[in-house]
Amino acid sequence: MMLLHRIAALLTSAGILSCGATVADWQNLPLPGVGTLRLKHSHLITAADTSKATITAKTLIDWTRANEWDRLRVIVDDSHPLVIKLKAGDLLVLTPEDAALPIIWLSLSKDHRALLEDRTTGKLSIFAPPPGKRLDLSWLGL
Numbered sequence: 001m002m003l004l005h006r007i008a009a010l011l012t013s014a015g016i017l018s019c020g021a022t023v024a025d026w027q028n029l030p031l032p033g034v035g036t037l038r039l040k041h042s043h044l045i046t047a048a049d050t051s052k053a054t055i056t057a058k059t060l061i062d063w064t065r066a067n068e069w070d071r072l073r074v075i076v077d078d079s080h081p082l083v084i085k086l087k088a089g090d091l092l093v094l095t096p097e098d099a100a101l102p103i104i105w106l107s108l109s110k111d112h113r114a115l116l117e118d119r120t121t122g123k124l125s126i127f128a129p130p131p132g133k134r135l136d137l138s139w140l141g142l
Helices: 002-013 047-065 081-088
Strands: 026-031 035-040 091-096 103-107 114-117 124-128
Touching: 026 047, 035 047, 047 091, 047 103, 081 103, 081 114, 081 124
Parallel strands: none
Antiparallel strands: 026 035, 035 091, 091 103, 103 114, 114 124
């Protein structure tokens, strides 16, 4: 019986039996002339990611400026299940240098839904990527 307790303690300390998964820490990547990218994902950001991250950020900004996002017909706030689920997963958050643009919360799950957060009011809107367009996230291993 003592052996079973020791094995369980060893497996738990190794994380195999733990109930909560460890959440990836937020990583910050300043993108000069574009904004600040924050990432909650297992990919470790390096200087080599800067150029591809900048392209990704510029694409998100372009979609936002051109109102290309596909708006989901759901009114959301911080307590909405879609928002809670999106924010609990792997995320890329872009705060554009242009303060007139919203903060973009992009889910790194398969659907790549996004929250656009108005900087003045804090109001959230939820979107899918523009129809027929794809975001290159290969630099994250996606």
